[in-house]
Amino acid sequence: xxxxxxxxxxxxxxxxxxxxxxxxxxxxxxxxxxxxxxxxxxxxxxxxxxxxxxxxxxxxxxxxxxxxxxxxxxxxxxxxxxxxxxxxxxxxxxxxxxxxxxxxxxxxxxxxxxxxxxxxxxxxxxxxxxxxxxxxxxxxxxxxxxxxxxxxxxxxxxxxxxxxxxxxxxxxxxxxxxxxxxxxxxxxxxxxxxxxxxxxxxxxxxxxxxxxxxxxxxxxxxxxxxxxxxxxxxxxxxxxxxxxxxxxxxxxxxxxxxxxxxxxxxxxxxxxxxxxxxxxxxxxxxxxxxxxxxxxx
Amino acid sequence: xxxxxxxxxxxxxxxxxxxxxxxxxxxxxxxxxxxxxxxxxxxxxxxxxxxxxxxxxxxxxxxxxxxxxxxxxxxxxxxxxxxxxxxxxxxxxxxxxxxxxxxxxxxxxxxxxxxxxxxxxxxxxxxxxxxxxxxxxxxxxxxxxxxxxxxxxxxxxxxxxxxxxxxxxxxxxxxxxxxxxxxxxxxxxxxxxxxxxxxxxxxxxxxxxxxxxxxxxxxxxxxxxxxxxxxxxxxxxxxxxxxxxxxxxxxxxxxxxxxxxxxxxxxxxxxxxxxxxxxxxxxxxxxxxxxxxxxxx
Numbered sequence: 020x021x022x023x024x025x026x027x028x029x030x031x032x033x034x035x036x037x038x039x040x041x042x043x044x045x046x047x048x049x050x051x052x053x054x055x056x057x058x059x060x061x062x063x064x065x066x067x068x069x070x071x072x073x074x075x076x077x078x079x080x081x082x083x084x085x086x087x088x089x090x091x092x093x094x095x096x097x098x099x100x101x102x103x104x105x106x107x108x109x110x111x112x113x114x115x116x117x118x119x120x121x122x123x124x125x126x127x128x129x130x131x132x133x134x135x136x137x138x139x140x141x142x143x144x145x146x147x148x149x150x151x152x153x154x155x156x157x158x159x160x161x162x163x164x165x166x167x168x169x170x171x172x173x174x175x176x177x178x179x180x181x182x183x184x185x186x187x188x189x190x191x192x193x194x195x196x197x198x199x200x201x202x203x204x205x206x207x208x209x210x211x212x213x214x215x216x217x218x219x220x221x222x223x224x225x226x227x228x229x230x231x232x233x234x235x236x237x238x239x240x241x242x243x244x245x246x247x248x249x250x251x252x253x254x255x256x257x258x259x260x261x262x263x264x265x266x267x268x269x270x271x272x273x274x275x276x277x278x279x280x281x282x283x284x285x286x287x288x289x290x291x292x293x294x295x296x297x298x299x300x301x302x303x304x305x306x307x308x309x310x311x312x313x314x315x316x
Numbered sequence: 317x318x319x320x321x322x323x324x325x326x327x328x329x330x331x332x333x334x335x336x337x338x339x340x341x342x343x344x345x346x347x348x349x350x351x352x353x354x355x356x357x358x359x360x361x362x363x364x365x366x367x368x369x370x371x372x373x374x375x376x377x378x379x380x381x382x383x384x385x386x387x388x389x390x391x392x393x394x395x396x397x398x399x400x401x402x403x404x405x406x407x408x409x410x411x412x413x414x415x416x417x418x419x420x421x422x423x424x425x426x427x428x429x430x431x432x433x434x435x436x437x438x439x440x441x442x443x444x445x446x447x448x449x450x451x452x453x454x455x456x457x458x459x460x461x462x463x464x465x466x467x468x469x470x471x472x473x474x475x476x477x478x479x480x481x482x483x484x485x486x487x488x489x490x491x492x493x494x495x496x497x498x499x500x501x502x503x504x505x506x507x508x509x510x511x512x513x514x515x516x517x518x519x520x521x522x523x524x525x526x527x528x529x530x531x532x533x534x535x536x537x538x539x540x541x542x543x544x545x546x547x548x549x550x551x552x553x554x555x556x557x558x559x560x561x562x563x564x565x566x567x568x569x570x571x572x573x574x575x576x577x578x579x580x581x582x583x584x585x586x587x588x589x590x591x592x593x594x595x596x597x598x599x600x601x602x603x604x605x606x607x608x609x610x611x612x613x
Contacts, residue, residue: 044466045492050473051465101430106422125403129426130473133398133433134465140437141460144453153449156441159456163438168348168431169341176347176427195342 020068020310023088027067030089031058034142053123053131054138058096060114065237066091066208069307073212073226076300080215083149087158087211090143094166095204097135100128102175108259136166149215157214165207174200181266188266194235196266201241202234209233209304225295229304232288237311239281242267244314246274285312317365317607320385324364327386328355331439350420350428351435355393357411362534363388363505366604370509370523373597377512380446384455384508387440391463392501394432397425399472405556433463446512454511462504471497478563485563491532493563498538499531506530506601522592526601529585534608536578539564541611543571582609 035055037048067088074084103110103118104125111121120128142148143159164170177196181188188196209230213223245260246269260267269277288308292301332352334345364385371381400407400415401422408418417425439445440456461467474493478485485493506527510520542557543566557564566574585605589598 044461045470045496046465047470047473047477049477050470054465097430101426104423104426106426126401126476127473129398129401129403130469133394133429134469136430136433137460137464137469140456141464144441144456144460146453151449152451152453156443156449156452156456159437159441159453163434163441164341167434167438168343168351172427172431172434173342173344173347176344176424179423179427180344180346199342 020063023068023071024064026071026085027064027089027092028059028061030085031092034089034093034138035059049123049127050130050134053119053127054135056122057100057119057128057131058093058135060116062114064092065307065311066095066204069205069208069230069233069304070212070215072303072307073209074215075212076297076304077213077216077218077222079212079217082147084212084215086142086145086148087215088208090139090148090158090162091204091208091211093135093139093142094162094171097132097139098166098171098175098204100132100135104128107175107179108263110259154214154217158211161207161210161214165203170199170203171201174198174203178266182264184266187271190268190271193266193268193271197235197238197268198231201238202231205234205237206230222295225291228291229288229295229308232284232291233308233311236281236284236288236308239268239277239284240312240314242269243274243277243281281312285309317360320365320368321361323368323382324361324386324389325356325358327382328389331386331390331435332356346420346424347427347431350416350424351432353419354397354416354425354428355390355432357413359411361389362604362608363392363501366502366505366527366530366601367508367512369600369604370506371512372509373594373601374510374513374515374519376509376514379444381509381512383439383442383445384512385505387436387445387455387459388501388505388508390432390436390439391459391468394429394436395463395468395472395501397429397432401425404472404476405560407556451511451514455508458504458507458511462500467496467500468498471495471500475563479561481563484568487565487568490563490565490568494532494535494565495528498535499528502531502534503527519592522588525588526585526592526605529581529588530605530608533578533581533585533605536565536574536581537609537611539566540571540574540578578609582606 035051035058037051070088070091071084099113100119102108103113104120110118119131140159143162144155149155166172174196178200206227209226213226242260245257248257268280285308289305292305295301332348332355334348367385367388368381396410397416399405400410401417407415416428437456440459441452446452471493475497503524506523510523539557542554545554565577582605586602589602592598
């Protein structure tokens, strides 16, 4: 995972390079700096890891998968910038640093998010991502669906609405919210690897189920971290969900039952991976499901 | 132009349809309503008009061009929503109605903009847009370049910076700002038509010059409207540019010289169109250059 992280960091750094090569368009320095601040501040790079490892397990080309992985990470970074805005979750600290609107200003943060989202599609659609244009547009389409009104952006809307809802959401509604807000992009991170490697339909379906279970597990682990984690280790405020009346499975199920659900999801993810029949090549993805779930402990 | 407008309205309405067909993802109602409010409130639909008419003049398929035209318009609509936000231009009224963040709230407006931008790429990348995947990804790439840090978003950043700059911008800097902020997407509206119709390189280059000159003319006309137009006719506040110290060519050149520049740009646009050698088929595009410039009078 550390290896993937440095590959992804280097690629992001290249796409957001300061200065200007011959024939390149002018890119305003302040906006570029805000984009770099938002995209290069570390993190686990879980989504690129999933894309790269899925493609690798299926024999897909690494340089192709890296561009798709970076595009997905750019979407993730944009979502953090916008979610942190005062009108949204109003967060001042992320990864132990001021959030983008605190380090710059609100207008710059909105634009940096917009430009990161747009750059994601620029990276995905460009020819070096894959020799086949149909694959490039399938990747753009999948990324857009995972990120838009029926995916991540829609999930964030439901999340904001839940904060002020009269009654707490039911379990099924919380699961759907989370499947949209964080699940859709995590699932697509896996699917992108399968698209790049041109996996057969049955294998692709199994990998989609793996991505879905892993995404759901990730969110429960994240909520457990918020409820029980340590602020200094995490580099962000904790206990925010309860303070804000956020819809989480922990608030509804309690910690013990949430942990049991988490375990079930890891088992489901690993079973789906067995169905994908990747042999030894699938081991890293199996560990990844375990890793995602164990972050909170 | 009215004919194009109703085609575009109907297509936008379809992409943002309320309710849910079988197998479709869940789309949160409030977010969808804010997207509809932001995208279906009329306007001239100049960008879709340019895409459709360029494709038509070159013999491109109308249904293909309509999807590309709608994708471009979705990007334009998102940019209006975000530009109107309190942290940006802080506008309360657009097209005689409250702006999206006034009609809904700030968080919803930010998300609606994000989701409109994302939907643009979903529409562009999907298979009905063009049978050839390479064309679909070329359209996505061009749209992303026109809209991102080197295009529209970058131009908006320069525009915000100019408001608080110690000295007024020089002519070349204003022209560059405007070429990014409004010019890039207008130029791409023409280029998209040429991509869809698979125009030969020389013809495509001439059409790009046409789009550039038209985009520059559009911005000067828009600034003249703001400086000299009537609020009731326009349906938005006027005189904002001077009040806000916005960088415009009128502030630097004065009205008379700005009008002369506008005339020169229309002539340039029409000359470029002659170079594209479209014969009678190019007449509507030639009128369009004149229309864009005469809006202010």
